[in-house]
Amino acid sequence: MQTKNIIEEKNLKLTSARKELLELFGFEKKPISFEDIKHKINMDKATFYRNVSKFESESILNSFESNDKKRYYEIQDFPHAHFICNNCNNIECLENMEPIKLEGYKIFDMIFKGICKSCNK
Amino acid sequence: MQTKNIIEEKNLKLTSARKELLELFGFEKKPISFEDIKHKINMDKATFYRNVSKFESESILNSFESNDKKRYYEIQDFPHAHFICNNCNNIECLENMEPIKLEGYKIFDMIFKGICKSCNK
DNA sequence: AACTTATATGCAACTTAGTCGCAATGGCAA
DNA sequence: TTGCCATTGCGACTAAGTTGCATATAAGTT
Ligand SMILES: [Mn+2]
Ligand SMILES: [Mn+2]
Ligand SMILES: [Zn+2]
Ligand SMILES: [Zn+2]
Numbered sequence: 001m002q003t004k005n006i007i008e009e010k011n012l013k014l015t016s017a018r019k020e021l022l023e024l025f026g027f028e029k030k031p032i033s034f035e036d037i038k039h040k041i042n043m044d045k046a047t048f049y050r051n052v053s054k055f056e057s058e059s060i061l062n063s064f065e066s067n068d069k070k071r072y073y074e075i076q077d078f079p080h081a082h083f084i085c086n087n088c089n090n091i092e093c094l095e096n097m098e099p100i101k102l103e104g105y106k107i108f109d110m111i112f113k114g115i116c117k118s119c120n121k
Numbered sequence: 122m123q124t125k126n127i128i129e130e131k132n133l134k135l136t137s138a139r140k141e142l143l144e145l146f147g148f149e150k151k152p153i154s155f156e157d158i159k160h161k162i163n164m165d166k167a168t169f170y171r172n173v174s175k176f177e178s179e180s181i182l183n184s185f186e187s188n189d190k191k192r193y194y195e196i197q198d199f200p201h202a203h204f205i206c207n208n209c210n211n212i213e214c215l216e217n218m219e220p221i222k223l224e225g226y227k228i229f230d231m232i233f234k235g236i237c238k239s240c241n242k
Numbered sequence: 243a244a245c246t247t248a249t250a251t252g253c254a255a256c257t258t259a260g261t262c263g264c265a266a267t268g269g270c271a272a
Numbered sequence: 273t274t275g276c277c278a279t280t281g282c283g284a285c286t287a288a289g290t291t292g293c294a295t296a297t298a299a300g301t302t
Contacts, residue, residue, distance in 0.1 A: 013299075014298075014299095015298070033288095034288080046291080049288090
């Protein structure tokens with residue numbers, strides 16, 4: 001979907017900060033922290049955080065906290081688990097995993113931690 | 122195992138702070154943050170954090186970060202997943218779950234987030 | 243195109259979990 | 273009992289994220 005349509009659908013103003021963020025998140029395939037992109041983007045950190053929070057409450061992004069005390073954001077497409085490597089700190093999207101069910105619970109997010117494929121060789 | 126043996130096995134000094142912590146962690150069944158117990162314990166926060174870090178590197182405790190930006194520690198017994206409720210923020214140990222395997226990866230930790238049994242009613 | 247107004251932004255000050263340097267203390271082995 | 277080194281308390285610090293406030297701007301209205 002186009003950046004403009006995403007925004008209009010949610011009754012938000014299409015500012016240049018929001019354009020920048022949505023293009024960046026649309027382009028990246030991995031979850032991103034503020035630290036990751038602060039040098040690439042042209043906005044204050046308050047603007048970044050206020051926008052990603054709004055995007056999250058509008059179901060455009062979702063987020064989780066990694067090992068490094070930073071919050072990572074990514075486009076909300078189809079639900080999938082994440083693997084965080086304790087060794088290289090890389091975050092992987094596990095897109096081919098069948099979803100796990102727990103009787104009586106609703107699961108929105110799954111995080112696995114351990115040693116990733118390449119560190120495990 | 123006795124507090125004293127745990128400590129001696131790792132060549133650490135059995136200080137009163139360490140006795141307090143190990144008894145507390147042995148007694149509690151749930152993961153604990155510093156905030157949770159700071160009023161019950163008789164030590165500086167630096168002492169708490171230095172000790173739990175050491176215990177973790179000695180494989181006496183393990184830890185993970187929850188939704189509330191706090192780190193939770195618990196006795197390392199048998200590996201199990203945790204469920205964090207987005208609604209009531211309660212942390213549950215999922216002790217009856219069969220472990221999940223991922224070809225090529227080593228999984229040390231699994232965290233599920235969503236809505237817990239009692240909030241889901 | 244100019245006017246209006248609610249929303250969004252930049253900036254600086256703030257919050258808060260956790261860390262660190264350092265001088266004083268205290269386990270424990272000799 | 274002595275002495276050494278790990279451990280402790282304390283205060284200062286760090287860093288991710290938040291907030292208040294004055295200013296700027298998107299977008300609808302005239
Ligand atoms: Mn992902
Ligand atoms: Mn547990
Ligand atoms: Zn790795
Ligand atoms: Zn709940």
